[in-house]
Amino acid sequence: MPLEPGSEDREALLALYREVRGRTEQICAPLHVEDFGVQSMPDASPTKWHLAHTSWFFETFLLAPLAPGHETYHPRYSYLFNSYYNQVGRRIARAERGLMSRPTVREIYCYRTWVDERMAQLVMKSSDGPWREIQPRLVLGLNHEQQHQELLLTDIKHAFSCNPLRPAYHTLPPRQDGPTHEGSSPAAHEWRTFPPGLIHVGHSGASFAFDNEQPRHRVFLEGYRAARRLTTCGEYVAFIDDGGYRRPELWLSDGWMAAMAEGWHAPLYWEKHEGRWQHMTLAGMQPIDWAEPVCHVSYYEADAFARWAGYRLLTEAEWERAAADQPVVGNFVERGILHPEPCRDRSGRELAQLFGDVWEWTSSPYTAYPGFIPARGGLGEYNGKFMCNQFVLRGGSCASPSSHIRATYRNFFPPQTRWQFSGIRLASDAQEA
Amino acid sequence: MPLEPGSEDREALLALYREVRGRTEQICAPLHVEDFGVQSMPDASPTKWHLAHTSWFFETFLLAPLAPGHETYHPRYSYLFNSYYNQVGRRIARAERGLMSRPTVREIYCYRTWVDERMAQLVMKSSDGPWREIQPRLVLGLNHEQQHQELLLTDIKHAFSCNPLRPAYHTLPPRQDGPTHEGSSPAAHEWRTFPPGLIHVGHSGASFAFDNEQPRHRVFLEGYRAARRLTTCGEYVAFIDDGGYRRPELWLSDGWMAAMAEGWHAPLYWEKHEGRWQHMTLAGMQPIDWAEPVCHVSYYEADAFARWAGYRLLTEAEWERAAADQPVVGNFVERGILHPEPCRDRSGRELAQLFGDVWEWTSSPYTAYPGFIPARGGLGEYNGKFMCNQFVLRGGSCASPSSHIRATYRNFFPPQTRWQFSGIRLASDAQEA
Amino acid sequence: MPLEPGSEDREALLALYREVRGRTEQICAPLHVEDFGVQSMPDASPTKWHLAHTSWFFETFLLAPLAPGHETYHPRYSYLFNSYYNQVGRRIARAERGLMSRPTVREIYCYRTWVDERMAQLVMKSSDGPWREIQPRLVLGLNHEQQHQELLLTDIKHAFSCNPLRPAYHTLPPRQDGPTHEGSSPAAHEWRTFPPGLIHVGHSGASFAFDNEQPRHRVFLEGYRAARRLTTCGEYVAFIDDGGYRRPELWLSDGWMAAMAEGWHAPLYWEKHEGRWQHMTLAGMQPIDWAEPVCHVSYYEADAFARWAGYRLLTEAEWERAAADQPVVGNFVERGILHPEPCRDRSGRELAQLFGDVWEWTSSPYTAYPGFIPARGGLGEYNGKFMCNQFVLRGGSCASPSSHIRATYRNFFPPQTRWQFSGIRLASDAQEA
Amino acid sequence: MPLEPGSEDREALLALYREVRGRTEQICAPLHVEDFGVQSMPDASPTKWHLAHTSWFFETFLLAPLAPGHETYHPRYSYLFNSYYNQVGRRIARAERGLMSRPTVREIYCYRTWVDERMAQLVMKSSDGPWREIQPRLVLGLNHEQQHQELLLTDIKHAFSCNPLRPAYHTLPPRQDGPTHEGSSPAAHEWRTFPPGLIHVGHSGASFAFDNEQPRHRVFLEGYRAARRLTTCGEYVAFIDDGGYRRPELWLSDGWMAAMAEGWHAPLYWEKHEGRWQHMTLAGMQPIDWAEPVCHVSYYEADAFARWAGYRLLTEAEWERAAADQPVVGNFVERGILHPEPCRDRSGRELAQLFGDVWEWTSSPYTAYPGFIPARGGLGEYNGKFMCNQFVLRGGSCASPSSHIRATYRNFFPPQTRWQFSGIRLASDAQEA
Numbered sequence A, B, C, D: 001m002p003l004e005p006g007s008e009d010r011e012a013l014l015a016l017y018r019e020v021r022g023r024t025e026q027i028c029a030p031l032h033v034e035d036f037g038v039q040s041m042p043d044a045s046p047t048k049w050h051l052a053h054t055s056w057f058f059e060t061f062l063l064a065p066l067a068p069g070h071e072t073y074h075p076r077y078s079y080l081f082n083s084y085y086n087q088v089g090r091r092i093a094r095a096e097r098g099l100m101s102r103p104t105v106r107e108i109y110c111y112r113t114w115v116d117e118r119m120a121q122l123v124m125k126s127s128d129g130p131w132r133e134i135q136p137r138l139v140l141g142l143n144h145e146q147q148h149q150e151l152l153l154t155d156i157k158h159a160f161s162c163n164p165l166r167p168a169y170h171t172l173p174p175r176q177d178g179p180t181h182e183g184s185s186p187a188a189h190e191w192r193t194f195p196p197g198l199i200h201v202g203h204s205g206a207s208f209a210f211d212n213e214q215p216r217h218r219v220f221l222e223g224y225r226a227a228r229r230l231t232t233c234g235e236y237v238a239f240i241d242d243g244g245y246r247r248p249e250l251w252l253s254d255g256w257m258a259a260m261a262e263g264w265h266a267p268l269y270w271e272k273h274e275g276r277w278q279h280m281t282l283a284g285m286q287p288i289d290w291a292e293p294v295c296h297v298s299y300y301e302a303d304a305f306a307r308w309a310g311y312r313l314l315t316e317a318e319w320e321r322a323a324a325d326q327p328v329v330g331n332f333v334e335r336g337i338l339h340p341e342p343c344r345d346r347s348g349r350e351l352a353q354l355f356g357d358v359w360e361w362t363s364s365p366y367t368a369y370p371g372f373i374p375a376r377g378g379l380g381e382y383n384g385k386f387m388c389n390q391f392v393l394r395g396g397s398c399a400s401p402s403s404h405i406r407a408t409y410r411n412f413f414p415p416q417t418r419w420q421f422s423g424i425r426l427a428s429d430a431q432e433a
Helices: A010-028 A033-037 A047-066 A077-081 A094-099 A105-125 A128-162 A233-241 A253-262 A299-309 A316-323 A377-381 B010-028 B033-037 B047-066 B077-081 B094-099 B105-125 B128-162 B233-241 B253-262 B299-309 B316-323 B377-381 C010-028 C033-037 C047-066 C077-081 C094-099 C105-125 C128-162 C233-241 C253-262 C299-309 C316-323 C377-381 D010-028 D033-037 D047-066 D077-081 D094-099 D105-125 D128-162 D233-241 D253-262 D299-309 D316-323 D377-381
Strands: A191-194 A197-201 A217-221 A224-227 A270-273 A276-281 A284-287 A359-365 A391-394 A411-413 A426-429 B191-194 B197-201 B217-221 B224-227 B270-273 B276-281 B284-287 B359-365 B391-394 B411-413 B426-429 C191-194 C197-201 C217-221 C224-227 C270-273 C276-281 C284-287 C359-365 C391-394 C411-413 C426-429 D191-194 D197-201 D217-221 D224-227 D270-273 D276-281 D284-287 D359-365 D391-394 D411-413 D426-429
Touching (some): A010 A047, A010 A105, A010 A128, A033 B033, A047 A077, A047 A128, A047 A377, A094 B128, A105 A128, A128 A276, A128 B094, A191 A316, A217 A316, A224 A316, A233 A299, A253 A299, B010 B047, B010 B128, B033 B047, B033 B105, B047 B077, B047 B128, B105 B128, B217 B316, B224 B316, B299 B359, B316 B391, C010 C047, C010 C128, C033 C047, C033 C105, C033 D033, C047 C377, C197 C316, C217 C316, C224 C316, C253 C299, C299 C359, C299 C426, C316 C359, C316 C391, D010 D105, D033 D047, D033 D105, D047 D128, D047 D377, D105 D128, D128 D276, D191 D316, D253 D299, D299 D359, D299 D426, D316 D359, D316 D391
Antiparallel strands (some): A191 A224, A197 A217, A217 D217, A224 A426, A270 A276, A276 A284, A359 A391, A391 A411, B191 B224, B197 B217, B224 B426, B276 B284, B391 B411, C197 C217, C224 C426, C270 C276, C391 C411, D197 D217, D224 D426, D270 D276, D276 D284, D391 D411
């Protein structure tokens, strides 16, 4: 990946299918059977449900309509594992996904295998006519599965954080240099300035992209500056210590209400023990490294922090312009750290940490690009119907597969969301520089 | 059981301990690992939690204060497995018991074994002084464990009912005679009449009873009649068909509001498929036998049904007087049916089905008997603090251990409760006979 | 009042009607037009609504069925002013009574006048046959109106307490002696002891009583003691200062949850300013007199206080036995103080403050007496359908009309209720004395 | 109005002040005293509160900081009448504005008079230094008051709609031509096409505009078409009749959830009686004229309707470009109809109904313009902190003062909002034409 949409190399595509599907199961390897069923909040889903839902996606959108003589695996699975596709039919209430002790984990792995076998047949044996439908849906299904790979990690992190025992998903060797703490002030911000201009935004070409990244279109940008690196925990602690969570004038009105209602006083997963900040990670409770990018903040916190610091967030067009010609490299899931890392690129001219580490909240509400056309049928519900009350995040995170991310990629979550690996990059209008 | 509180036969008591503890684990034998973690509503608890909580009870109230040199098994288990004992310390929120994928099932069985080993030592080796504290607490702990044996079954039934697959906990051989359906009208009610009089209510003597059954005291009863058998599903269907769930004049005001808010239109677990009533049982979805006692009704429904039928429910004193001299036999958990059965005793003079089958809602709010003294310390929270907004149920059910029940036994639940095996016996004032 | 149910003196009854109806309007005299429409919580109703509802009661249960040729005053008034009579028809949601700026206050007074004129005709001109229906309903309607007279005062007190300006409903001359404060410890409790015995409880005879006070029946009471006077604010402050609101072991489980959820730390209307307790009264904010009876406590607080003090509350039968032969005199609404007063009867043998001052919470859940028969038709909803999740209060308060109260009178409210004038009298089992 | 910010003609400004303030009171003239206190939902405010809040605005932001020797009118009024200015201090909870029967209506009119007198002194007597602060704040205060003039009408409409009596705020002479009903299909849509291009958006120049309309900046627009007139009720009925409220594929996900949760099946205020649609208006319940613009729809409904019709909504930049050179004339509040009217301009080339009638939902989330700088101090909370989860509406309504509206004016409300006069104008990408 990324494969060309029209690729005729079916064997390569099948190998890719197997790789992506296998990667999902590798993510689950460290878990106990008991861990697969927990749903710690309505936004999250049980591991087991992700495993089944991604298989249901292939069964529903590929096997059922396109595999000759397909018979459904189980008459109730569509009810159990449909996420939000109204056109596919009714489904279990989102908050009740954790109540299903059956099918068992073993039964769901059997379902995956069954789907994989039939998908292999479909890929290798379908004639050219159906193939023109199959190929793009297969690529979509793999990208869909990659999205759930990231959710598997964020959801299990949230579930483990709700357990008073604070279990660890994996262990990490201790860092050579050790974390940086209170004494070390982070390096001063450096900026890159962009002049005003008419740019192109969005995806074009034959490689895969979601419908919401298209069509490519023109946007005029006034001049702006962007911080070269992400905001650090140390900088965020300064915001906390300056009363950031107690000063409504720094916050959007809805953000202040959310902060009050939820009792926010630090990023999600942060706890202060005996005067020292710690946070829950996929390696269990850990002291906070002040040099690492702050993470698990909502849009509201990112926005309030920026206002406190005298800056603002980037718009998604500003971000995309800065990233458009950069290589997609960074701290992605393949690194195996599953946590953002301090910026090591301290001297370059380009923006650092654009890809991986943390998703960067932009100030752009998630809306349709001019000329946006959703996919036909049920798949049209994939992206378009969420274009309301959400904000765009860019760049992928330490839990994203690197092959899944590109400069035009638009992630989106409601502004109160905190359980994703989401962080902050500062910006300002150019004239303020 | 029941053992005398002062029993000196420690080996017999230890054998009883092992029998009761073993019975708890037998109840869990049919489950998959995945089933142990589900909490389908705040009122219910995961199987795993019951297994741990009953062990925590012995550790907290026996081992910790009375076993020399006791060291706690795990520093967080009290936080995880304390149910409601404020004096013992803080605890996880009731609705979050289902979020704990850890400790695993295997770890909890290890905890049980650890507790059992130390309990055996405590029973066999403690000197006579501590034994006077240990013996009554041990008996209390076994009765407590028996209560959770019933909850294990009702909670797993509820959890399975929330699963669209409607799994079965066990299978039953088909009945020889087959169920009775719509055509067969249930036998007319027969009654037993009781004259006015001053009676004694409550437990006395050396055998075990909970504090809330004491002290024995005098109650004056006006004359009344009691139905010889429980209300059947067929009779209840007549109530439904007569608009029972649509006529507010039949209901208590709070009951009507609950019925509207929850959308009640039949007992819990009833579903109408193609014109025929079925219900969820521990043997999966089954057609409803019209001759069997109606079950899984709230106090509100029991009360409304009685009003519709022109009768009322018994008070708990009226019930106890009728049961006082009857043998404690019936369809208890040992029968293995785990479902109420039609009345077979159609000719006797005494009340049938007093024990087992279903808990009988009485019209008595759960209050303290005159002179009630709760136990000292944390165990004083066992019963007394719930004497508000609950109603008394009597007689045990098909999920109760027979050795756990007696004529003076007071069960209690809030009036909207439906997931227990709770049913209806009609009564009236004597002068209306 | 009380009039004999069969009274033939229609002129006297009409005079009584006019007196009661006029008294309702006198209660409203100090209000501004703006005050008539406020509903400060769902449990309370706007003044305007009370004025109209009590008139609707006469129109619905007397004029409509019994006045020849009656035409309804307004086709929507039944929808607006029906309180909870399901059999009379649909009605506006309880919490929305404050949204009706129309009908105006003036229009509602016109409605009252219209009802009064037709009621006068009905009383004076109906023939003897209808009169046998009219007379008891009229007496019921007047008792109903008196209940709303008390609610008018408690509801306006609550509404004014929600206003940051804390308006006063009336003014009182300063007391000669001045209030008693912290330095003065209240007199030690004195007790009256009652031996065990079979007593009669409930109303009998020709004078008016509600259906829930009947039938008179036998109750056996074990021996008990009752405090001669009500619990004072000073005694209650000692409970607060001893951590009463922070010690769950003192509370019923539901009570503790209510106290936590609502943030209770003192009786309703109490506020601490600069270290001194004050409370909202119908005369505005006032310092608290430590010698006066504590008021505006829930059942939960009354129960917790009693447990803290080492005592309990009376049952309603115990209370009624003590009050049965006492004159119905006390600090009722006619005194015009509208606030409980310190006990002045410090030497008698009988219980003081039984009537007036504050309603005394009993430990008796509100249930039907043996043989209870609700009234036929819509009036059957008056009392019976509330016999669940409420507790009985006895004796009337400083806001009750004295002619409305008697020893058998049963008031009832849910245990979390605090806006009524409700207080505490301690008791204990006799053997503890 | 609009006045130049730097205007030195103080007498003209004072006359304007008096005119605007007087207009507010004229809006309240038809009301009864009882009507002034109702708050029918948290989004709405009592009439009385609007009257006081607009005066508090002048006292707080002009008199207190700028009038020499100013003493506050009442120490609690800031607590009562502050809307949402955190920097000004604490305030009464928004949902409790309806609980304040005091201050009375009369007292609030006195407060207005007191403020007006002091404002007159401030305008006429302040020296030139302070005047440079006073003048722009005064103009802002008048624009603020005009916003509340519109809210007064929408809030009283909502309150009256909650009253089962459905009172009328005013009466209208019957229309000469009479309303158009089912038989008449509305005229086919005509469109105006706009080519791609770089345009300027936002306010510039010396005349008054809110901070959120600034700075003027460049936006590139792809080509698009806009409907010449607003969507009519008849067109909207076709959407309803085609199952528009039952087809989730037409809706945004959040919109569908709102529609389900709220039970939407038609615009707010629509009711079907005996097969005919009627709606609540400020002239009471009226039959719906199919030719008039549909009104009281949420953004979600506007969006779903457009999707159903095969079109979309305009962005705010697209709207502003179309309106930029049009005269600000239309059915504004001065017409006195207080209801949208059918389009009469059926032949022009320009867009009709751009101004007045109904606010037009745009597809633009409400965000900051590039280079946006909020006002300093408390007034900075006026607009900026709401730039989240809201959508922009353009053009003013039949309840807006015409002098308050301009082409750059940005109104904004959350997408579920329905009680404003909000409607629909269709658009599409140019290439689809």
